[in-house]
Amino acid sequence: MIWKFITFFVRKLDPEIAHKLTIKSLKIGLHPRLNQSVIPVNLGNLICKNLLGIAAGFDKNAEVINKVHFLNFGFTEVGTITPMPQHGNSKPRIFRLEKDKAIINRNGFNNLGMLEAKKKLEHYRKSFPVGSNFLVGVNIGPNKDSEDRFNDYRVLAENLSEFADYISINVSSPNTPNLRDFQKKENLEKVINFVKDGIAISKTFNKKLPIFLKIAPDINQQTLNSIIETAHSQKIFGLIISNTTLDRDNNLKSKKSNELGGLSGKPLFKKSTDILSRANKIIKNNNYKLFIIAAGGVSDSKTAYVKILCGAHLVQLYSSLTFEGPLVANKIISGMLELMKRDHIKNILDIVGVIDNPKEAMNVAINGFKNHKN
Numbered sequence: 114m115i116w117k118f119i120t121f122f123v124r125k126l127d128p129e130i131a132h133k134l135t136i137k138s139l140k141i142g143l144h145p146r147l148n149q150s151v152i153p154v155n156l157g158n159l160i161c162k163n164l165l166g167i168a169a170g171f172d173k174n175a176e177v178i179n180k181v182h183f184l185n186f187g188f189t190e191v192g193t194i195t196p197m198p199q200h201g202n203s204k205p206r207i208f209r210l211e212k213d214k215a216i217i218n219r220n221g222f223n224n225l226g227m228l229e230a231k232k233k234l235e236h237y238r239k240s241f242p243v244g245s246n247f248l249v250g251v252n253i254g255p256n257k258d259s260e261d262r263f264n265d266y267r268v269l270a271e272n273l274s275e276f277a278d279y280i281s282i283n284v285s286s287p288n289t290p291n292l293r294d295f296q297k298k299e300n301l302e303k304v305i306n307f308v309k310d311g312i313a314i315s316k317t318f319n320k321k322l323p324i325f326l327k328i329a330p331d332i333n334q335q336t337l338n339s340i341i342e343t344a345h346s347q348k349i350f351g352l353i354i355s356n357t358t359l360d361r362d363n364n365l366k367s368k369k370s371n372e373l374g375g376l377s378g379k380p381l382f383k384k385s386t387d388i389l390s391r392a393n394k395i396i397k398n399n400n401y402k403l404f405i406i407a408a409g410g411v412s413d414s415k416t417a418y419v420k421i422l423c424g425a426h427l428v429q430l431y432s433s434l435t436f437e438g439p440l441v442a443n444k445i446i447s448g449m450l451e452l453m454k455r456d457h458i459k460n461i462l463d464i465v466g467v468i469d470n471p472k473e474a475m476n477v478a479i480n481g482f483k484n485h486k487n
């Protein structure tokens with residue numbers, strides 16, 4: 114009850130101030146301590162104590178990783194971290210679309226830079242060494258005015274890999290001009306090789322550190338095919354599907370829906386799940402080994418279940434934390450455990466990607482497998 118009230122109050126504030134206040138509250142220990150119901154997931158090298166994580170952008174400077182443990186998430190993705198500190202775009206740059214349960218942001222990688230993040234990660238790892246079952250992904254991207262963006266990825270991987278359970282290559286934020294061009298085949302191969310070089314010369318003991326590519330939802334089938342081909346041929350661990358969208362649905366109700374930037378939250382669910390489902394089909398048809406982390410509009414147990422049915426091995430959220438408050442992960446995981454019980458599912462990995470169509474997946478999430486025809 115108290116957290117509902119606090120969430121309601123925080124939502125009245127300017128979104129960027131609300132975010133700063135949330136990070137401060139977490140730092141001083143003002144957060145719920147949840148009784149942890151979990152859905153563990155074992156992805157070979159990556160063992161995650163709970164399938165739900167916080168997406169990039171929430172903890173940009175790796176400041177509150179140990180506090181996120183208390184909110185019943187199984188992993189977090191810090192960043193996006195750039196080599197040099199960066200102010201980002203001018204404010205206001207985050208807009209809450211209350212009526213649509215959505216957010217538009219045009220932050221532009223505001224962060225304190227790699228060296229600050231490194232200090233924070235180093236400190237965290239003293240208590241929770243790499244290999245602890247709460248995973249930390251490190252999301253990296255170039256500075257806006259960098260003269261060599263490829264080299265930025267290498268420098269970041271070199272400096273931050275030793276603290277990461279996985280590296281997430283961000284080639285999809287819409288707020289850094291031309292960043293999405295890195296999704297093109299030649300660029301993508303080059304970025305991946307620069308990251309691999311960075312890992313090779315870093316202090317990490319795990320030279321096969323899992324790499325994920327975080328992709329945009331605004332891509333056509335040809336680009337999706339080419340990204341997946343590249344990920345497979347470069348032996349990438351997986352994809353994160355997806356970042357925010359530049360598209361605006363005609364049904365958006367909020368006045369702020371025309372603000373420039375990336376849209377996330379409820380209206381992103383359909384688009385990001387369509388891409389996820391299409392990626393799942395390509396991966397299945399070709400027998401590729403690529404894991405998927407799904408993000409985009411997850412706000413309750415059914416939306417999370419749909420992501421799994423459409424191909425996700427792990428699920429992330431950000432926007433619904435703003436709207437639902439700090440109990441959201443607990444609510445989602447408890448609800449998913451009930452759905453699994455209803456459907457007689459013992460291991461969540463048994464239903465990853467088993468449904469080819471997002472609409473049908475929602476039907477299964479609502480009604481169970483009993484009326485589902487294969």
Ligand SMILES: Cc1cc2nc3c(=O)[nH]c(=O)nc-3n(C[C@H](O)[C@H](O)[C@H](O)COP(=O)(O)O)c2cc1C
Nearest residue numbers: 168169170193218355356377378409410430431432
């Ligand atoms: C305010 C805000 C800042 C974000 N910053 C980043 C970022 O720095 N790097 C990144 O890869 N994604 C960033 N994202 C995108 C999220 O990680 C996520 O992919 C997207 O919001 C979809 O999930 P959601 O609908 O649960 O919010 C940001 C999202 C929001 C709302």
